[in-house]
Amino acid sequence: MDKIDRRLFLKIASLSILGVTAGSLLEVVNPKDFKDNSIEPLTKLKAKRWAMAIDLTAINEAIINNCINKCHVTHNVPNLRDKQHEVKWIWQEKYSAVFNEGDNDFNLTTLYKNKNIPVLCNQCDNPPCVRVCPTKATFSRDDGIVVMDMHRCIGCRFCMAACPYGSRSFNWTDPRPYIDKINEEYPTREKGVVEKCDFCMERLDRGELPICVEESKNTIIFGDIGNKNSEIYNILSRRTFLRRKEHLGTRPQIFYLI
Amino acid sequence: MYDKGKIIAGLIIGMLIIMLPFWLNIGKTRKLPDPKLSEKAKLAEKCILPTDEMRSAHQVLLVEWRDLAVRDGERLYYSEYNQKKYEISLENTCMDCHSNKKEFCDECHNFAGVTGGSSPTCWNCHNEPKE
Numbered sequence: 001m002d003k004i005d006r007r008l009f010l011k012i013a014s015l016s017i018l019g020v021t022a023g024s025l026l027e028v029v030n031p032k033d034f035k036d037n038s039i040e041p042l043t044k045l046k047a048k049r050w051a052m053a054i055d056l057t058a059i060n061e062a063i064i065n066n067c068i069n070k071c072h073v074t075h076n077v078p079n080l081r082d083k084q085h086e087v088k089w090i091w092q093e094k095y096s097a098v099f100n101e102g103d104n105d106f107n108l109t110t111l112y113k114n115k116n117i118p119v120l121c122n123q124c125d126n127p128p129c130v131r132v133c134p135t136k137a138t139f140s141r142d143d144g145i146v147v148m149d150m151h152r153c154i155g156c157r158f159c160m161a162a163c164p165y166g167s168r169s170f171n172w173t174d175p176r177p178y179i180d181k182i183n184e185e186y187p188t189r190e191k192g193v194v195e196k197c198d199f200c201m202e203r204l205d206r207g208e209l210p211i212c213v214e215e216s217k218n219t220i221i222f223g224d225i226g227n228k229n230s231e232i233y234n235i236l237s238r239r240t241f242l243r244r245k246e247h248l249g250t251r252p253q254i255f256y257l258i
Numbered sequence: 259m260y261d262k263g264k265i266i267a268g269l270i271i272g273m274l275i276i277m278l279p280f281w282l283n284i285g286k287t288r289k290l291p292d293p294k295l296s297e298k299a300k301l302a303e304k305c306i307l308p309t310d311e312m313r314s315a316h317q318v319l320l321v322e323w324r325d326l327a328v329r330d331g332e333r334l335y336y337s338e339y340n341q342k343k344y345e346i347s348l349e350n351t352c353m354d355c356h357s358n359k360k361e362f363c364d365e366c367h368n369f370a371g372v373t374g375g376s377s378p379t380c381w382n383c384h385n386e387p388k389e
Binding site: 143184 | 324327328332333334345379382385
């Protein structure tokens with residue numbers, strides 16, 4: 001046999017490396033399939049930045065009431081009549097009370113002055129509640145959702161003082177007696193914790209849209225504003241919108257289309 | 259020492275009272291906990307970890323699951339042990355199979371005194387299965 005020259009050596013060497021690594025290469029291409037799925041694979045909805053646009057030109061009180069109702073039933077939100085003890089994730093408020101800064105008498109938005117509009121946690125990009133929480137019970141997820149970890153909440157209510165939108169409620173009593181029918185698939189809360197809307201993160205993680213979006217008859221648009229091809233990005237780039245108390249620098253991610 | 263008799267008598271009576279639980283239970287045996295599996299759990303044969311590990315460290319797993327679901331938004335768990343996928347959820351996964359909390363969880367928890375108001379507090383918020 002001829003003397004092994006450089007070319008041949010390189011050929012043999014590269015082929016043997018390929019031979020040795022082929023197995024693991026195949027594994028990368030074909031990840032080991034789960035043999036027996038005890039659940040349907042969850043296709044989590046992912047985003048760079050979740051945001052919500054509420055179309056005030058289309059939404060009406062019937063739709064809002066339905067959204068509130070479905071949200072509160074799904075998340076076991078108690079129905080406490082006492083205004084001081086009330087717990088709410090999404091509710092309605094007069095337009096003039098929501099956008100109450102400045103003079104609304106002679107501008108574009110006079111149209112909505114007496115209209116009820118839905119309000120919920122603004123899922124701020126710069127959330128003051130997260131900054132003040134002493135236990136990191138409330139935190140921002142990578143996709144921008146401001147989440148409450150009920151396991152960590154000590155009920156100090158700093159977050160409630162910090163939130164400029166009043167989006168948070170404190171459980172002054174055990175909420176269970178005030179829930180008409182408990183949704184067994186979702187936990188309730190207990191006395192002494194703060195709660196709020198979390199963009200239905202448990203539904204997003206299961207591949208479903210937030211319940212209010214589903215019930216809104218397309219008057220609430222939900223999506224990823226980190227993605228320039230998304231519907232919400234498109235809508236926000238061509239329509240006029242308002243955000244609550246923008247001057248505070250919280251960068252709210254609920255956009256009201258007008 | 260003054261009042262020797264009274265003091266010694268008092269000490270003896272005090273000791274007797276302190277040791278009352280021992281005197282009352284002397285010679286008695288107590289039934290060991292015997293957790294029962296639900297039909298669904300029996301059919302599944304394997305839990306997500308070997309029985310020994312579940313027995314001694316289910317609380318560790320629950321804490322890991324809690325952090326995965328709430329803090330990391332990760333709701334899918336793959337069990338190396340039985341090669342199955344599960345949704346990370348106390349109510350919808352664990353208690354779906356172990357739907358007999360009274361005969362299963364409470365059996366040992368009551369025996370070991372891991373119960374009551376403060377420990378564990380899972381059920382203050384999470385829904386117990388209807389039995």
